[in-house]
Amino acid sequence: MITATMSSKGSKNEMPKPVCLIDNTEKGGLRICEEALQILDKISQPVVVVAVVGLYRTGKSYLMNRLAGKQKGFALGSTIQSKTKGIWMWCVPHPHKKDHTLVVLDTEGLGDVEKGDEKHDIWIFCMAVLLSSTLVYNSLGVIDNAALEKLQYVTKLTEHINMNMDAVEGEEACSKSTEFMRVFPSFVWAVRDFSLDLELDGKTITADEYLENALTLNKDDPQNVKTYNKTRSSLRMFFAVRKCFVFERPGNTKKLKKIEELTDEELDESFVKQATAFCSYIHTNSKAKTMRGGLVMTGRSLGTLAQTYVEMISSGMVPCLDSAVDSLSRIQNSRAVTEAEEFYLSEMTKKVQFPTETHQELSDIHAGVEKEAISIFIKGSFNDQDQKYQKELAEFLKKEYEMFVQQNVEESRKACRAIISRVFGPLEEAVMEGTYLQPGGYTQFCSERDEAAQLYMSEKGHGLMREEVLMSYLSEKNDVGRSILAADRSLSDAERKMEEEKRQNEALEQKNRYLEEQQKIQDQQIADLKNSHEEHVKQLTEKMEAERERSMEEVTQTLQAQMKEQERMMKEGFRQQSEAMQRDINSLRNRTQTRSDCIII
Known part of the structure; x- marks a missing residue:
């Protein structure tokens, strides 16, 4: 049973088996699968996407099951027929990267004789490249010219993937291959059933050196050089990070027909060791899927991206990375605003x-x-x-908070008036009955009024308008007090004057308390606006800084790969091509100069 984290609040949903992400239509086209989109839609974590491609019946699915940490999952087959159709997806918690989800994509086998549709194969290959952060190419035997010819799909990428080649302001545009290198996944070649010794010119070499030697260009045969070099050059110019693993046969052929039922103890020890090294490398080195500029992808945005690309292909368009980013931005940002707004209203209402x-x-x-x-x-x-969109959210939060503040004020006034009505009720009845219209009545009135005021102030649940409502109430009763004072013949004129002045002073003190209360509220509201702005800027700055770092890492990685490739071209005798690469290298060097992004919230 697979448990995959699929919500922003950390709850876990179970994904017991892979599901189809991209299916084949009856007419040979592609269509997105709603079930997979619903699963991805719940994943708000960054996703590390590993896709496997290769000829059919080469054991891709078994390798992906191991990568997902499971014995069974992606369909395996023991016959000559291909089991996997379209692109299948399995989401599992990433074994090493906290708060990341590992998305494993198993693709339909290329070159299926039953299907016989090269165009369809190219689109499957392109989708694997476009969606993944690591692309695994699975093949059998050895890396030779025949194996490279079977990987001719890589040479079609420039015809089937597009991007806006306009330079960012202040930057010089790079060639298409260099821009591809910036955004394409890392490339891992998995060579299955490898039986040769890793030796070259009598020296032991690594699997990586074996791959790079196989990608050496040839300029000695002018008649066939273009065909020979095309796939090799494409792999070198499109993929900045390349890695190779060789695998011996897992065991005897009869047992391997049910390989998913075999334990590691029943498999060849060398194969198990090689498979473990492969999985360890992928888990450790595969990065979260990003778009150009360090924009990290979540499961939700990956689903939207896949849907966008499929719609482009279905409408006869060549998928454009920048158009996809624009479309993704509109969809994701609108949704992000809505979810933030709904959360704010829901939580404020509850709390x-x-x-x-x-x-x-x-x-x-x-x-x-x-x-x-x-x-x-x-x-x-x-x-x-x-x-x-963040400014839109900021304006919404400001407006809604002001409404909460106003509602708080009105509810406070309502509560205060209810308390006033209750604690001053006996006093009002006594006034109506003329209880205080007698000698000494004013003193009694003042005493009972002050007692009611103290009781009012001691009550709980007034809210922040306690002083205002009391001041307003007492102000309304001033005329009543004056009438009782005038009617009390036990007081001299001097005493009446003193009482009048005393009440005026008390009213002034109360007004000052009210003004202080209102000033505190006003000061706090100003502080709230300042704190809100600072919180927006703080979180945006952190995100932009992370994106800037990823973007610089992306550019630096491409620059280093280009410089290495330029040097290699010179050694192989391709001086003209090497010199042509210098313009891109200069442009990439300029981009490594830190730019300060403008925050205008």
């Missing part, structure tokens, strides 16, 4: 108990919920140019 005793209490709840809402947007957003 805020109106009225809050102080504005600070509401402010603290808002700050915590807003921070998480911004985080939800930041994690879900994709290539938010000029922070258009």
Whole structure:
């Protein structure tokens, strides 16, 4: 049973077996599978995507099952017929990268004699390249000219994948092959049933050296050199990182018909060791899937990307990486805003108990919920140019918070008036009955009014408008107090004057307390706006910095690969091609100069 993390809140959904991601239509086209999209839609983590391609009946599925950490999963077969059709997907928790999901893609075997459709094979190969962060090419035997000719799909990539070649402002445009190298996955050649000794000119070599030697270009046979070099050159110019693993036969042929039922103890020891090294390398070195510029992909965005590419192909278009990014940006950012907004409203509604005793209490709840809402947007957003969508979210959060503040005020006033009505009720009844219209009545009125005011102030649940409502109420009753004072013949004129001044001073003190209360609220609201802006900038800065680092790593890796390739071209005698590469190298060097991205939230 496979347990795959598929939600932003860390809950786990089970994916017991692989599902089809891209299926074949009756007419030989491609279509996206809704079940796979629904699974990917729940994965908000970055995804490490490993796709395997190769000729049919070469054991690709078995290798992918081991990579997923399972004995069974992707369909295996013991006959000459291909089992896998289209592209199948299995999502599992990444064994080494925390909070990442490993997405393993098993593709339909290339060169299936029953299918006999080279165009279909090319699109399957292109989709594997476009969706993966590591591309595994699986083959049998040895890496020779015949094996490389079977990998001729790589030479078709420039015809079947497009990208906007306009340079970013301040940058010089690179060649198409160099731009491809920036965004293409790492390349791993898995050579199965390898029976030769890894030796060259009498010296032991590594599997990587074996691959690179096989990719050496030839300029001695002008008549056939173009055909000979085409696949080799494409592999060298498109894939900055190349790796090779050789595997001996797993065991005797009869047993291998049911290889998925065999334990490691029943397999050849060397094969098990080689398979373990392969899986360890993939798990350790495969990076999260990114688009050009260091834009990291989540499961959700991977699903949208796959759907976008399939729609392009189905409509007769050549998939364009930059157009896909634009489409993905609109879809992902709109959704990220909606989810952040819905989260904010839901959490605030659950957490805020109106009225809050102080504005600070509401402010603290808002700050915590807003921070998480911004985080939800930041994690879900994709290539938010000029922070258009984040500004939309910021405006929404500001407006909704103001509405919560206003509701808090109104609920506080409502609660305060209810308390006023209750604690001052007996006093109001006494006034209506004329209880205080007698000698000494004013003193009694003032005493009972002050007692009611103290009781009011001691009550809980006023909210932040306690002073305002009390001040307003007492102000409304001033005329009543004056009437009782005027009617109390036990007081001299001087005493009446003193009482009047005393009440005025009390009213002034109360007004000052009210103004202080309102000033605190106003100051806190200003602080809330400042803190909100700082939180937006903080989280955006962290994301942009991570993207900048990934982008620089991407450019640096491409630059190093290009410089290495240029040197190799010179050694192999391709001076003209080597010199032509210098322009791209210069452009890449310029891009390694750190640029400061503008944050305009």
